[in-house]
Amino acid sequence: MEPSPHRPHRLLRRLARVGLVRPRPDKPVDELDDGYFEWEQGTAAGVWEYYARFLPADQQGLLVIDVASGPGGRTLAHASKSEARFVALDQDRVALRSTLSKAGRENLNCLVADAYRLPFATGSVDVVLCENAMEHFDDPQAAVAEMSRVLKLGGLLLMVFPPWRAPYAGHLGYMTRWPWIHLLPAETLSSLLEAMVYEREGPSAWQRTRARGRAGLGSHLNRIPLQVLLDGIRQQPFELVGSYLVPEWGLGRILRFVPAFGEAFSSAVYLALRRSAAPSSSRWTLRTLQIQTLFHRKVRPDTAVTIGASAPRVPSS
């Protein structure tokens, strides 16, 4: 399609009009929006109950760090269900700003820190949480190596993330609800998203978005498919003690168990990893997760956060 300096191609604009959605009012787009913290809290419904099956009944005194917690809404939801001590940790000082004031709990603190250099001594942490962040790390394997360093032997790494081929793993829900659109070739996706900006915000916003290049249009994600991610995590000293594929739509309840469709019909993957002395000798595959999901289905964690914290801010000038 011939690029024009004045407007996107007609076909692109038509497609863009069909694909555009307004963000749902109950889903704040950005971490800094009013209500994001409370919305985040809601997304954790049922999750601590799922994690608790891997934890001791008496959690008093356990140290739990939530790596890349964002504003910490989910950390607070977990902390309110446990006697453990929680630390919400994120590199973004602004996102964490209101965590403590909103939390009002003695067992929750927050810390501005980098996931690749956790300010904790080796072998000092009981539980590491890492929720909806793996897809954002440039080097998830290095981040997991750092999480394994701080964990005690026998400690737990509990994570959840949208697998790359999940319908909405592109974090583009602020713009469109077309599933799997993020799997389009980068150039095509970019042109289509730019056309959506044109249709929604007009020619000058479109020009500004184009001038900034692809930054902000989903490009902050590492685009690592599930199996590659699993193979990377398995290099670290962990045993996979549990996993759960969260279904996308009613159809996903069945299709998440079909080998070719498992990743594409799961909105999120929960992994429970126990820190061991050496890396696991067996390979973890989608099949492993599917079998574990069958046996773990009685407690259902809620879906992952695949919208928000990613909408590009179009500068006003």
Ligand SMILES: C[S@@+](CC[C@H](N)C(=O)[O-])C[C@H]1O[C@@H](n2cnc3c(N)ncnc32)[C@H](O)[C@@H]1O
């Ligand atoms: C989508 S938010 C997830 C927030 C929260 N865990 C949740 O589930 O709602 C991803 C967060 O990862 C954080 N992040 C990305 N890279 C990081 C790093 N290297 N160190 C610490 N935080 C990081 C971002 O600042 C952002 O707040």
